[in-house]
Amino acid sequence: MQNFNFCSPTYFEFGKGSENKSAELIKKFGGTKVLLHYGGGSVKKSGLYGRVVTSLKDGGVDFVELGGAQPNPIDTLVYEGIELCRKEKVDFILAVGGGSAIDSAKAIAAGTLYDGDFWDFYTGKYIEEALPVGTILTIAAAGSEGSCNSVITKGKLKRGASGEVIRPVFSILNPELTQTLPPYHTAAGSTDIIVHILERYFSNTEEVEVTDRICEGLLKTVINQTPRVIAEPDNYAARANIMWAGMVAHNNLCGVGREQDWASHGMEHELSAFYGAIHGAGLAVINPAWMKFVSKKNPRKFEQFAERVWDIKDKNIDEAIKRYEEFLKSIGMPSSIKEFGAKEEDIPMLAANIGLTEEYTFGGYVKLNIRDVEEIYRLAL
């Protein structure tokens, strides 16, 4: 086990009706003038928007609003949010939505207090300060509700920023809010959760049994519960288990003490940027392809994955990957990047866009150069 530090200070209010505590929590964390940031029509159609506005008004919390956050949230809306926050002297951002609204809110929170271009944070600059962010989560997926990460798209560049000051101070997790999600989004969310765990699980660092077993328990939970919510979208208990697993999957409890990987996320980001793939759906294609490639080069952890996650006793790695693919297919996820519109001839461009070369590699469990990545995209065709 490697040395590490861990801090997950977000306050989670979990359960039925918890969105009605919005004003109370904002005031507890010092907010007086709020930017209410959300996505499209579903938040309004579901009645959630109305309940949040009622909570804010009843609680005497002043607010301005900015809708329009979209999957793979974009820089232009962030710029708009920053301008609005400065103009309206906003001191707290409440994101209502999924990872997109939350990531967009985090970018606005950091950008509002920064003298330069917020995009600097997405090209490596350290985030020193940010407005406090609270969230009301509407999809179990990104884990952004408990993480210090944000991913924003600028043109064809999809890039991440990270910093303790953009970690939400509170997150409201009401599983009921996820019951109206379309099955495809539900399944893509679960896939995202699974891959958040796997990017940390596949590691060469030895002697991390505690972290491994937490990962395996979360994986089994999401694998067991997702088919239930696909079959019965209103299943509160299954939704609740997935929603909490989604938070724990990404606050880094699954990653402490070891090297992590994240190559599948890197490869998927290009699918989102070029073809507008829903992130989790992109991962559903890329992650098994990554497994097929790297398991031949470094089988060690895959034997444990087969045994402990899939109950395969004979170290049959191919069987484990096959079971994983079948699971993803069973919940309605795609199995080829062609389903997003990608063609074989696009592959060199996709790989090049990541910024790799033959020498410059990424990934942790197996280091991948540009040729390896092309091969993985081919396996994902």
Next chain:
Amino acid sequence: MQNFNFCSPTYFEFGKGSENKSAELIKKFGGTKVLLHYGGGSVKKSGLYGRVVTSLKDGGVDFVELGGAQPNPIDTLVYEGIELCRKEKVDFILAVGGGSAIDSAKAIAAGTLYDGDFWDFYTGKYIEEALPVGTILTIAAAGSEGSCNSVITKGKLKRGASGEVIRPVFSILNPELTQTLPPYHTAAGSTDIIVHILERYFSNTEEVEVTDRICEGLLKTVINQTPRVIAEPDNYAARANIMWAGMVAHNNLCGVGREQDWASHGMEHELSAFYGAIHGAGLAVINPAWMKFVSKKNPRKFEQFAERVWDIKDKNIDEAIKRYEEFLKSIGMPSSIKEFGAKEEDIPMLAANIGLTEEYTFGGYVKLNIRDVEEIYRLAL
């Protein structure tokens, strides 16, 4: 799953040499004048005391000190600490030791800012404010390094207090510091960790797969790793896995979303108060006895415990409890309360001291009245 809230804001610095960051962390969390609170000679003999003092002096952090915290920490030292903190205008408490030094530090932290008798907090009063507490942990056991709880003994009364303001702001976890522990204390620590998980695991709340699987993963980790450290006390990796499991076991991640039990802790507290039993060793006797009694009345969760923790496929609950007892014996834990000096004729007094009657019960998984508790003590003879 029940509604819940969860917040575990402690900053953890984990790994080799992390105690050298003491001054840096105290300053980060606003401390300027520190009470260095510790137990007996082992902290000095091991050289840890010297390294901490060096860190404080090099970092320019002023401090006073109070040693003498003992297992089952007592009220008289807390009063002494409160007086010292007030006199010296201490604004931060650094506990160096195990659960005892940390629990004592938490009591001092709350008592210093309170106008009345700190014992009020241990008889139900809400803790409104406290000095910030940091910890350097020397034994994986109590989980006090990440919890908002404290247990103090006054005469024959061993009672707990709880409050967000006494949760440590930081905890330094260096597994090396636990390598010099005697095997009995190591084993008692692991037992304490296991029972912290089980008090939350045995619950009638259904549909908490995510929490259950985290519990089961931690249990397997401690059960696998403890025999390694008993055989090889210097095994850093095994120590590290147990140490981190001990924190996760008690910051309530294992308890969220459900009713909890805690009857075994209630019964064990009397063994510590009357016979000076090391807490974990007392639990090693009481918890299996509790299992034998309650599994007959409510077998449901025990079937899962047998299958997922002990890999017993045929729902053989008695076999699971037997395997648990054998495990505890194999790591050197006692198997009868007689080993602490208890006699059969003491049992009515032990049960009465908990404060139960035939009508007033405790426990969650099975409600226990005074007669049930007497029966469990008898099973522990």
